[in-house]
Amino acid sequence: MSVIEVKNLTVKYENTVALYDVSFSIEKGTLAIVIGPNGAGKSTLIKSILNLVPFAGEVKIFGKPFNKLSKEEHLKIGYVPQKFNFPKSLPITVDEIMHLSFAKIPISKLEKEKRIEKFLKMAHLENLRNYKIGDLSGGQMQRVLIARALMFLPEIILMDEPLAGIDVAGEKTFYEFIDSIHQRFGITIMLVSHDVTSVDKYADLVLCLNKRLVCYGKPSEVLTESNFHKLYGQDMGAFRHKPCPKDGPCELYKEQEVK
Amino acid sequence: MPLFLQRALAAGIITSILCAFVGVFVITRKMAFFANAVAHSSLTGIAIGFLVNTNPFWSAIGFGALVGMGIGYLYRKSVLFIDTVIGIFLPSSMALGIILIGFVKGYKPSLLSYLFGDILAVTNSDLYIISVLSLISFIFLTAFFHEIIIISLDEDWARVKGVAVNPIDYTFFVILSLIIVVSTKIVGIILVSALIVIPPASAMNVARNFKETMIYSILFGIISAILGIWFSYLFDISTGPSIVITASIIFAITLIARRKK
Ligand SMILES: Nc1ncnc2c1ncn2[C@@H]1O[C@H](COP(=O)(O)OP(=O)(O)O)[C@@H](O)[C@H]1O
Ligand SMILES: [Mg+2]
Numbered sequence: 001m002s003v004i005e006v007k008n009l010t011v012k013y014e015n016t017v018a019l020y021d022v023s024f025s026i027e028k029g030t031l032a033i034v035i036g037p038n039g040a041g042k043s044t045l046i047k048s049i050l051n052l053v054p055f056a057g058e059v060k061i062f063g064k065p066f067n068k069l070s071k072e073e074h075l076k077i078g079y080v081p082q083k084f085n086f087p088k089s090l091p092i093t094v095d096e097i098m099h100l101s102f103a104k105i106p107i108s109k110l111e112k113e114k115r116i117e118k119f120l121k122m123a124h125l126e127n128l129r130n131y132k133i134g135d136l137s138g139g140q141m142q143r144v145l146i147a148r149a150l151m152f153l154p155e156i157i158l159m160d161e162p163l164a165g166i167d168v169a170g171e172k173t174f175y176e177f178i179d180s181i182h183q184r185f186g187i188t189i190m191l192v193s194h195d196v197t198s199v200d201k202y203a204d205l206v207l208c209l210n211k212r213l214v215c216y217g218k219p220s221e222v223l224t225e226s227n228f229h230k231l232y233g234q235d236m237g238a239f240r241h242k243p244c245p246k247d248g249p250c251e252l253y254k255e256q257e258v259k
Numbered sequence: 260m261p262l263f264l265q266r267a268l269a270a271g272i273i274t275s276i277l278c279a280f281v282g283v284f285v286i287t288r289k290m291a292f293f294a295n296a297v298a299h300s301s302l303t304g305i306a307i308g309f310l311v312n313t314n315p316f317w318s319a320i321g322f323g324a325l326v327g328m329g330i331g332y333l334y335r336k337s338v339l340f341i342d343t344v345i346g347i348f349l350p351s352s353m354a355l356g357i358i359l360i361g362f363v364k365g366y367k368p369s370l371l372s373y374l375f376g377d378i379l380a381v382t383n384s385d386l387y388i389i390s391v392l393s394l395i396s397f398i399f400l401t402a403f404f405h406e407i408i409i410i411s412l413d414e415d416w417a418r419v420k421g422v423a424v425n426p427i428d429y430t431f432f433v434i435l436s437l438i439i440v441v442s443t444k445i446v447g448i449i450l451v452s453a454l455i456v457i458p459p460a461s462a463m464n465v466a467r468n469f470k471e472t473m474i475y476s477i478l479f480g481i482i483s484a485i486l487g488i489w490f491s492y493l494f495d496i497s498t499g500p501s502i503v504i505t506a507s508i509i510f511a512i513t514l515i516a517r518r519k520k
Contacts, residue, residue, distance in 0.1 A: 052415050074421030086412050090287055092469040097412070100469075101420075103405035132468070 002063075003028045003156055003188045004049060009057035011044050018044040019055075022213045026205065029186035031178065033199045036209035037232050042192045043082050045209060046160050049190075050079060061156065075105065078154030080145045080162045082192075088134040094120070094144055095129040101148050115151045122177060123147040124170065139165035146174070159191040171195075175202050199223065264492060266386050267378045271484040271502065273393045274442040278451075279458035279480025280400060281438055283472055284431075286459045287411045292345045293330055293432075294452040297439045299349045300326040302356025302448060304440070305373060309363040316388060320440045326352070327436030328429060335428065353448075376447030376499035378488065389441050396434045403427055408469075446499035457506040458483065464513035479509050 002025040011019040018041040026032050034042050048055040051066035059066065062073050069077075098116045105112070120126050123143040133141060142165050149157060157178075163171050179202055181187045193199060199206055199219055206222045208215040208231045215227045244250035260268075285291060304322030308315030330348075333341055360370065372380065381389075400407070406427050409417045418424050442451045462475035487502030494501075 047415075050415070050419050052418060069421065071421050074419065077419055079416060079419045081413070081415060084413060087287055087289065089463055090469070091463055091466040091472050092412075093467075096469045100405060100408050100412075101416075103409075130468070 001028050002026060003061065004190065005058070005060040005063075006045075006049065007058040009045075009048055009055055009059060011041065011048055011053060011055045017211060019048070019209075020212050022057075022209070024207060024213060024216055026188060026190060028188055029182060030188055030204045031182045031202060032188075032190045032205040032207060033203040034190065034192045034207045034209055035194075035196060035199060035231070036214075040210045040231075042209055043160050046079075046158050046190070046192060049158060050077070075152055076155040078149035078152055078157040078159075080149045080157070080159040082160035082164070084141060084145055086133065090134065091132050093130050093132055094125060094136070097133060097144060098148060098151065102151070105152070115153075119147040119151040122150075122173070124173075137165070139167065139170070142166055143170070150177075154187070156188045157190070159189070161192050161194055163193065163195065171198070178202070196223070263379055263381075264488075266381045266383070267498065268485065268488055270381045270386055270389050271378055271445055271488050271498075272481055273389060274438070274445050275454060275458075275480035275484035275502075276477055277393055277396055277438045278442055278454040279462075279476040280473070281396070281435055282455040282459040282480075283462070283476050284407055284411050285435070285455050286463070287408075290334065290435075291452060291456050292342070293327070293334065293435065294439050294455045296330050296345050296349050296352075297323050297327050297436045298443055298448045298451045300352040300356075301440045301443055302373060303352050303359060304356075306356050306359030306363065310359060316385065316444070319443070320392070320437060323436040323440035324433045327432045327439075331429060331432030372447075373443070374447050374449050375497060376443065376445050376450065378445045378498040381444060385444060389444065392437050392441050396438050399430060399434050403431075407431060446502055450499050450503045453503040453506060454480070454483075457503070457510050461506070461510040461513040464510070464517040479506065479513075483509060 004026040006025065007023050009019055009022040010017070022045065034045065036042050044053060047053045049059055049061060049066075051059070061077065062069065064073075095116070098120070099112070102112045102116070117126075120129060123146055125140065125143055125147060128136065128140060133144065136144065142162060146159070146162050149159070163174065166174065175198060178189055178191075182189050200223060203219050206215070206217065206219050207213060208222065208227060210231055214230050215222045285294065301319040301323045304319035305315040307322060308318030311318070330345070333344055357370065369377075406417070406422050409420075409422060410424055410428060414424060439451055439455070442454055445451075446454055458479040459472065459476040461479045462472045466472040466475050483502050483506035487505040488498055490496065490505065491498040491501035
């Protein structure tokens, strides 16, 4: 059963076409990873699935257009935005964000406390509960957003570069958790990633996006040199360490002789 | 205590509490400009009231609510040049108000009392209107407290979770406008944004979390109103400015308290 269906999706902002004629579907229990260069429309894709930007085409989630979802279905959708814009000077703690997000959700107080505790712990935030969010680092804030999304025990999770600013150890914990919930409970996950190396290891499905859907399929089929070229305009080697290209700004470091 | 002073105190305290309460959201959403725009437009509303011979308080409230929805719409569209829009709209609506008041025949309303407030002239019927509108505002703000915070912090996320963002937000803009117009009775058009911005800003200097921000903001609002009105009576100075200066002194104290931490 497909839980996310996208047909002929086109999104235009004033002058730019961010997405053009994108179609795909994601089956229940799939871990799909979206890759693509900056400005490829990855965030726009997530936002159109969640009905947060105006679009042309058809998008269905749980088999329905977004505005036809029931209250219960809304709660089953988890979203980790790429950015969280809030006034840094506002004194609001990690704990308060979690509790406020849970307000008016029909589960018991005890259950709420338990989930908040568990997910803060998973995100290594248990010691930061009473920190103001303005005092957190980018990576810590990102972990708050992940914990906030996961504590609803969503059945579909859309995450927009959730790992930005998170260290390697945290990344491993994160992927292991994601991997286990999608295998054990059939949770559907769509995540945007910058990091092409983890795609190979965890993804069931890869979507390569560069305004159009450049490729779509199993990692082994899709992650080819030629697709990389289409996507990033260069080969996979560009993502490994290389000497300074001739006449590039990288040369400036050498001249300065970094000690 | 003379009756007029009792009325002044009652009106001052009620509006300060509401302004300080709603002000926390206004600051969170960076909407201080909103308070100024709605307040300034209320002069046009007042003039319309005089011209069509109804209670200018009501026409100011109605007009303020309309303007609030309009500016709310622009704010929601995140129009990039909203600063410019407000910069044009604010003096224009005030100029229009002043011109319209010039056309009022017979009894001329005193511009100064609208610009700077005249709390000591609050009548029983004013107090009645203030109480009813405050009650409505208070009920809305407490009933939708969580939704308003969630929307203020992360609107996209609120939408994903199925919060009825648009209806709640537009009602919020209308309620905010009501609070602003009602408060111009106390401190006047020019100073009303101070009642909305200063107490929460002071609270944010010393609060350790959101709950404390709310509590301190309301507390500072009440203290500013009581001390401000008392000083104005004691030293025979204008009430609105006296309240605002008191609030600013509290801000300065909280700022020092924060530096010391
Ligand atoms: N709100 C917006 N208004 C105008 N242009 C936008 C907006 N959001 C994104 N864009 C443009 O759309 C394109 C795709 O952006 P985005 O979806 O954020 O890409 P990605 O997440 O892949 O980096 C970019 O060219 C970006 O500049
Ligand atoms: Mg993005």
